[in-house]
Amino acid sequence: MxxxxxxxxxxxxxxxxxxxxxxxxxxxTALILVGDGTEARLTFGxxxxxxxxxxxxxxxxxxxxxxxxxxxxxxxxxxxxxxxxxxxxxxxxxxxxxxxxxxxxxxxxxxxxxxxxxxxxxxxxxxxxxxxxxxxxxxxxxxxxxxxxxxxxxxxxxxxxxxxxxxxxxxxxxxxxxxxxxxxxxRRPMLDHWIGITEQDVMLHAGTMNWTYTLGVGLSDPWAVGATAVLYNGSRDPGVWPRLIGRYGATIFAAVPTLYRQILKYGDLPSHDLRSLRHGCTAGEPLSVELLDAWTAATGKPLYEALGMSEISTYISSGPTIPVRPGSPGQPQPGRRVAILPVEGPPEPLPAGESGLLAVHRSEPALMLGYWNRPEEEAEVLRGEWFVGGDLARFDADGYLWFEGRNNDLMKAMGYRVSPNEVEVVLGAHPSVAEVGVAELPVRADVSVICGFVVLQAGATPDAEALLTWCAERLAAYKRPREIRFLDALPRTANGKVQRKRLAEAV
The missing domain is CATH 3.40.50.980 (Rossmann fold)
Known part of the structure; x- marks a missing residue:
């Protein structure tokens, strides 16, 4: 496929x-819709x-x-x-x-x-x-x-x-x-190279119908190969997902990283039968190395990440044909035309190791037709033969992508441009940290510093100095956060993405 x-x-x-x-x-059976004590089934006919x-x-x-x-x-x-x-x-x-x-x-x-x-x-x-x-x-x-x-x-x-x-x-x-x-x-490259789905599979998706992640990965993709889709519309409980995997023999499970974390914490995985599950898929927000390691250790099942956007769905991933490299969302799915372009200047693809704007060729059949009645915004994202969505990234020598944040999320510190993603990866690896967002924090009218906004693991004690020391041991001086702020939760969009621009407001 x-x-x-x-x-x-x-x-x-x-x-x-x-x-x-x-x-x-x-x-x-095309669709199984499960509720609180209810079940509805529809055949393809x-x-x-x-x-x-x-x-x-x-x-x-x-x-x-x-x-x-x-x-x-x-x-x-x-x-x-x-x-x-x-x-x-x-x-x-x-x-x-x-x-x-x-x-x-x-x-x-x-x-x-x-x-x-x-x-x-x-x-x-x-x-x-x-x-x-x-x-x-x-x-x-x-x-x-x-x-x-x-x-x-x-x-x-x-x-x-x-x-x-x-x-x-x-x-x-x-x-x-x-x-x-x-x-x-x-979407066909996703089927083999991220989701790994065939007619024999049962896909359990944790999203709701209105979300394009669900309409795509939860319905369109399994139906494209004749597989059965299982969706849930009952009470929200992280423990329901391992129960559903066991009950319906789900072979593939798809969710956002945050839900995988909740399942590990509240889902009582050892008490459920996960033998049918071949692997998990995740998208919508970056998958931390810590969460990847915790999931694979607890289940023995691979977890495949994908990077995408509303304009083109997913096009970078790990999967059955693309080995996982912790910290990277993977490689371009075979058949995709993906490049890194300079932030400024002619749209000529950059070599491996150089950072720039992640771009997809306009010949890609999954690419949008355009923005509804917003031609001026279309002009902003089209550079020559490339669509540029604003993500900063680089490819390594093996073709793996390393995401460095949004172009307009870049921080300026000591004359250097600093990616919040790079700092977030380091802070997120600390054993006391559950979630983290990094952004500039104004400390005076004309001075901002890099700040880590941290949600702690349950039972962890707030210790800003310990986190600053941790970063000092792992980041160049100009990349290190100068402040740590502790939050009960990170501000997110309706789709679960961290809103870096609102982090300072959440303190």
Whole structure:
């Protein structure tokens, strides 16, 4: 499945994930959705029928190819069916989080020009923001599923828009990332080289339906190979994940690093049967060497990391074909065109060992079509034939990537540019440290110092001097933090990423 050539000119992402499975294995379980004492199962034949019925119903309501369908629902199977149903009809799916406020949801509807809103699961919407939009409540969604299905999936072009993802901004309004149907095909290198998934696998994903990590790794990727997906929508308890692995014979588990840490702390791993599990996958935030070592020691199972972004999903990883190198997220997946470009100057790839901006070639089929109605921001991320997302990194002589933070996160100390990532790796290796973020801390109107913002391990005693000494033994003088601040938790985005710019505010 590692072929990264472009898909056929006529290509529909929903047909790719569902239609072929319905033809080849209609009775096989496609999805198991587990709740508190509940379980729902759908076969590929049932998913195919529901998706084509939803697609036909949406078109009967007057929607036309290219219209946006916003999904504002709880974490249930209908979320996924509507997502794929919209794409099956040639419409654009707009997944959104049920945690959005009414104002945030109103902005997405207005900015995207949403034509229809699927509204269920207790998610509120400001009635004044609905305008003339079609509203699909629970009863309407049930009627769509019960209706006559489309005879076939929409005959879309690979470059036709399929999904609009709004990124979680920290200082401004979210921006829409528009993906074509080809983006689902462009995920193929992940299947062999990060996830390592085949038709025989059972994928357990710890995310919720609204998250593109879940819609991709939790559903699209297993369905692309005919595997079974298991998702959970019950009460949040770190101990539930090892129980689910044992109960359903999950062979692959996917989550963010923070959840792996919680499972190690609260999941009582020795009391669960993890023999079916082949490996874990993780993305969304850096995987520390300490956590990697702790997980493999406790389970005996590999943990494979990936680096990606909303604009292209994951493209750097370790995995079954790429050995883990602790501290690095891995190598470019075979078939990807990835380079390090100078921060300034012509976009000519740099040699191994030199730091610069991580870039992906614009020919990559997984790359976004563009930002929704923001051409000026598209211009900022395109340099010649390369897409540049703002990550600073370098490749070593063996082709492993070493992530050095965001370009605008770089700190200035003693005339040197210092990557917060480098300092975080050192501080995070201290046995008393559970989590860490590093940023500049203003100490006077014109003076800032490097500061480590630390969440301690349970039972550890705050000792700033010990941490400063630890860093002094492992970092050059200009890279060392001058201050340590202790926090109960690090400020994070909705997707779990540390917000370095807010660290000083959290003290």
């Amino acid at each position: 590692s072929d990264t050539r472009h898909p056929p000119a006529r290509f529909n992402a929903a047909r790719y994930c569902i239609g072929e499975n319905a033809r080849l294995r209609p009775e096989k 049932e998913v195919d029928r529901a998706v084509r019925s939803i697609a036909a119903g949406l078109l009967r309501l007057g929607l036309r190819p290219g219209d946006r369908v916003m999904i504002r629902m709880g974490n249930d199977a209908d979320y996924a069916l509507l997502h794929f149903g919209a794409m099956a009809a040639g419409l654009i799916s707009l997944p959104s989080s049920p945690q959005l406020t009414e104002g945030e949801a109103a902005f997405l509807m207005e900015n995207s020009g949403t034509a229809a809103v699927a509204l269920a699961g207790g998610c509120a919407v400001d009635p004044g923001a609905l305008g003339g939009r079609i509203v699909l409540d629970g009863a309407a969604i049930a009627a769509l599923k019960a209706g006559e299905p489309l005879a076939d999936y929409a005959d879309t072009a690979a470059d036709d828009p399929a999904m609009l993802i709004y990124t979680s901004g920290t200082t401004s309004r979210p921006k829409g990332v528009l993906h074509g149907h080809r983006a689902t095909y462009g």
